[in-house]
Every structure is written in C-alpha cells, then in structure tokens.
Amino acid sequence: MVGYRKKIVTNNLKNAFPEKTDQEIARIRNRFYRNFCDWLVESIKGHSMRASDLMKRVKVTGGMEIIHDMIAQKKSIISMNAHFFNWEWLCIMTKYYPKEYQLLTVYQPAKNIEFSDVQNRLRGRFGCITIPMARTLTAIAHNYQKNIMAIHYFFADQSPPSNNPFWTTFLNQETSFFLGSEKIASKYDYGVVYLDMYKPRRGHYEVSFKLISDNAKETKQYEITHAYVKLLEEHIQKHPENWLWSHRRWKRKRPEDIPLT
Secondary structure, three states, X not given: OOOOOHHHHHHHHHHHOOOOOHHHHHHHHHHHHHXXXXXXXXXXXXXXXXXXXXXXXXXXXXXXXXXXXHHHOOOOEEEEEOOEOOHHHHHHHHHHXXXXXXXXXXXXXXXXXXXXXXXXXXXXXXXXXXXXXXXXXXXXXXXXXXXXXXXXXXXXXXXXXXXXXXXXXXXXEEEEOOOHHHHHHHHHOOEEEEEEEEEEEOOEEEXXXXXXXXXXXXXXXXXXXXXXXXXXXXXXXXXXXXXXXXXXXXXOOOOOOOOOO
16 A cells, blocks of 8 residues: 555645655654554455444543533534544544534545445544535534434545636645635534544544533634644644545635635
8 A cells, every 4th residue: 555645645744844855754754654544454354343342442532521522502513524534433422422412424436435434434434424526515503493402523634626716835835725614603502622643553543522612603714724724734743643644635726816814
C-alpha cells in the first residue's frame, strides 16, 4: 500500500507543512501509510468484532458531559467529525449514547457501490443509520417534524462542490468547506460539537468532544464553520499521521469572485 496515491500524499504534506524537511515529510508519510493499512485491516475485522471488544478499543476520554448537557435539554446534536483513523469504528459510539437518540451518519456514496455497501454494513452493525448526502435534508426535516432526537455525524473535512461560497486558509492553503452543518444547526437550533479522535497505540482509539455551539441560532454566519476549521487544523498539526492525506482535498481552486473569510 506504500505506493497508493504516493504523489498526492507527498504533495499534500509538503503544501500543508512547508517548514518541514524532506526527511520529516517522509517520516509523516510512512506513519500515515502504516495507519492506513491498520485502517483497512481494522475495518474488515470490525464486521466480526463483538461490541464489548470494540468498546475496549474505542474509549471516550473527555467531553461526554457536553453531550449529556445537550441531551438533558432535549437537543439534537451535530457532531462535526473528520477522517481520522479509525473513523469507521465510530459506529460503536451508539453504545455511549442514550437509546432514545438515533445515531445518523451522513456519507458521500463511493463510485464503487459494492464498497459503499460493505462500509454501510459495518456502520450499521450497532444501530447507526447511514444517510446518503443527497437525502440529508429530507431525513433531518422528517426527524424534526416527528420530534425524533438524534446525533448526526458530519464528516466535514471533505471537498465540497465548486460553487461553495466559504473559503478560508487551512494548512497554509486556500480551502473550501461544507456549510451544511452550520446551516442545519442554525435552522433547527441543534447543539454542535467537534469530535476529536486520537490513536494512542495500534488498534486503540480515544474520542473526546469539544463544544462549538449550544445556541446555534444566535451564531454569526460562518462562526460554526470557522470554529470547526480551527479545531481540525490544531489536531492535524499535533497528529499529522492520523489524517487521510490520500484524499484529493485541494483539487479545486478558489474562484476569483469569492473572497477568503
């Protein structure tokens, strides 16, 4: 797997960390590929592991009181996540949330339908409901009308469509981010948290939550998205080998008529 998208991975790392030497970039890249291979094996193993075994490997180490406070207010929650290894094992988080709350994860279907089906079977093993991005607004509106409480996972670090209006500086590059999380949170007054996932050692992960907003209706435009970008960048700078560098994150350039915010 070391050759998989090696040029993309290398260029992404060099652009994100221009101050690092070639040796330092190579070290991060090698650690990334090791984590990437672990992700593949762990994703396969996740189809057969018992919930109790997964919970020993995915532990909540901080911020759960933020979730409990929002649940006490009968708020639905948007969890702004990122592709940190091993994000697929977050399906076990259903065991940490109250049974009356649904766990919904929004995903962009892969071009390979069979691969998407395999991923969704893993995500749904413990009750997580998967929603294609195109059906997100419909599903959320339905739950809101029916007063169904839910925690929504948005993996908000992927590249949005070219006409997206929000551009900012992220990892030393002009970068666009989805605005869906902030718009939905503001419309329905959902709580918003950032989910941080850290890999202390092979096969083990620590999850913690950080508050972005518990009063989304009163936030200014782009405030939620800016907060997410700041937290995401801080985590990547601390643990660069844990992020999905093989993604073509900077494939689009900012149109001249859209300013940086």
